[in-house]
Amino acid sequence: MFADAKKIMVFIPLPIVSHLVSAVDTAKLLADRDDSLFISILIMKRTPDTKISSYITKSPHPRINFLPLQENNSIASGSMGDKNWVLALAESHKCLARDVVVEMMESQKGRLAGIVLDMFFTPMIDVANELGAPAYINFTSGSAVLGLLLHLQSLRDDDGKNLKEYKDSDVKISIPTYVNPVPAKVWPGKVFEKETGFLECARRYRETRGIIVNTFLEFEHHAISSLSADAKIPPVYPVGPMIQGGGEESDENKRKREEIIAWLDKQPHSSVVFICFGTRGSFEGDQVKEIATALENSGVRFLWSMRKASPKESVAFPGEYENLEQELPEGFLRNTNGIGKVIGWAPQMAVLSHPAVGGFVSHCGWNSILESVWCGVPVAAWPLFAEQQANAFQLVKEYEMAVEIKIDYRKDSGVILSAGKIESAIRQLMEPKNKVRVKVKEVHDKARAAVVEGGSSYNFLGRLLQDIMDNAH
Known part of the structure; x- marks a missing residue:
């Protein structure tokens, strides 16, 4: 019954311009490669970034549209200063996002091919599960750091390590995505703070269908190979470099x-x-x-x-x-x-x-x-x-x-x-x-060679599309 239905991907980015631009760039790559794909990007109203509204006024692509999430008063207004405000924002918008997607799918008579979530919006995986759609993570940093987060999350959750003990120490530990041992002094500060929920995000990456990374194989060969070799980590798709233009200038x-x-x-x-x-x-x-x-x-x-x-x-x-x-x-x-x-x-x-x-x-x-x-x-x-x-x-x-x-x-x-x-x-x-x-x-x-036809990122994008389309039929 769905053979001829419109295939729709939904993106849910963090409402900050750099993350939104990353979502749009990834959406454009997908839409440019497959004419049958339509993409809706959900935009949350609550944001510290004033540039969002001017950015979304221009249409990025004929098959990409922006859908505002109209807030209702029942959404708790967590402060942007809270350590876990991003997770709280995602959590509080889950029902709203689900309802908007359901309504859109009914009105467009489409088939939901997948939901691409911001790297910090892992609570939205619940929405994808509820709608029976595969969830993908749009990871806006590099694959070595992705491996670092997953390894530290495993140390904490599987080996019972208290990461706070490493804070400000001279300890270096082996991380599979790096050749050299990585000093605790260069780990992201948020990994030491339980209340940020930073490593909870990494834990939930493991539940997804795949992780899209803005990088390329020739730049992070060791990291990408090590992630791909780990059966506990979903497939990683290095499809970059996606270079952000400046957006609209005043x-x-x-x-x-x-x-x-x-x-x-x-x-x-x-x-x-x-x-x-x-x-x-x-x-x-x-x-x-x-x-x-x-x-x-x-x-x-x-x-x-x-x-x-x-x-x-x-x-x-x-x-x-x-x-x-x-x-x-x-x-x-x-x-x-x-x-x-x-x-x-x-x-x-x-x-x-x-x-x-x-x-x-x-x-x-x-x-x-x-x-x-x-x-x-x-x-x-x-x-x-x-x-x-x-x-x-x-x-x-x-x-x-x-x-x-x-x-x-x-x-x-x-x-x-x-x-x-x-x-x-x-x-x-x-x-x-x-x-x-x-x-x-x-x-x-x-970098230039990776993104052209036949290049490594071009080929990884093809694999990602294949995975999306296999689910959409």
């Missing part, structure tokens, strides 16, 4: 982009170091001054995206400074005039793909790592939070394709990194004959 940001690119156009090839810590990264006071001193003393050309920290208790993203000069050491802007430019918001992909940019001081967010690889720009690793320390460890110690600033740095530690340490890393990064430059170039070529 007129103000378009103007800033033009000004930044015009400045880069005047700089020599590979001469500029780009300093940017992502949408959530910012420093204050003394650390800003140390970075400024390092840049001035290095004599290297630079483009520095300097963001104003949001108030301590706020979940808002960093913003723009009204007056940069007040935050920087006296005379810095005058002394570096001509060789450096300090900006607020940055169009990261446009900057990294500019031929003048030869190095990237980065927080090692996964999207930023993939963008640096895609553009062939080597990284100096300065992680701040989440899984960034583990990403930095992977780049510096596993792959030797990044310069270390401090891979176990944590933003909330209160540690100030000295200008000397930062300057030394920047000089090393911008050295034309640095071996990390050669390694990044090799991976850059492989």
Whole structure:
């Protein structure tokens, strides 16, 4: 009876732009490869991210649509500041999501081929089970980190280990997705806190039909092979790199982009170091001054995206400074005039793909790592939070394709990194004959090859579609 029914996939992303864009990019890949697939992306109203509404106004694809989840008053309003707010958000929207999907399937007379869930929305697996649809996880970080989470979850749940004992220790343990033992100091901070529910998510990944990862086989060969060899882990589908565009830009940001690119156009090839810590990264006071001193003393050309920290208790993203000069050491802007430019918001992909940019001081967010690889720009690793320390460890110690600033740095530690340490890393990064430059170039070529027809990610996407379609018949 379902042979000719419309095949519909449902995506339920975390309502934060980077996770939403990841869901849309994955949906586009699937829709582009199979004309019979229609995709609905459920959008939750409660979100700390103001950019969501402007992002969803543009249609990403003729067979992809956005479905708002209209909140009812019975949904408990957990605070975004709560340690487990993401799980609470998913839990409180389960009935709503189920009802919306049921209503949609009835009105469209379709066949539910599967539900793709955000990596933090594992309570929604219950919805998929109730509707008899396979659940897939959209994992927005790398496969080595996926293996780290699954291994730590198994240590806790199967071997009865108390992970808190490892916190701030010098212990290193063997993790199947890494070649080198991984120090506890680079594990995501949330694994030490039971109340975040972080490892509960990892435990439930094991119940799903598959895990979609934004990575590619040639980049994380060891990690992907080890995950694929473990019978207790669902199939992993590395279908990346999916590179996020900037989404829609405001007129103000378009103007800033033009000004930044015009400045880069005047700089020599590979001469500029780009300093940017992502949408959530910012420093204050003394650390800003140390970075400024390092840049001035290095004599290297630079483009520095300097963001104003949001108030301590706020979940808002960093913003723009009204007056940069007040935050920087006296005379810095005058002394570096001509060789450096300090900006607020940055169009990261446009900057990294500019031929003048030869190095990237980065927080090692996964999207930023993939963008640096895609553009062939080597990284100096300065992680701040989440899984960034583990990403930095992977780049510096596993792959030797990044310069270390401090891979176990944590933003909330209160540690100030000295200008000397930062300057030394920047000089090393911008050295034309640095071996990390050669390694990044090799991976850059492989990244481009992975996504074209016949490439590894292209083939994994085909396998994923096959699995989805087998269920849809």
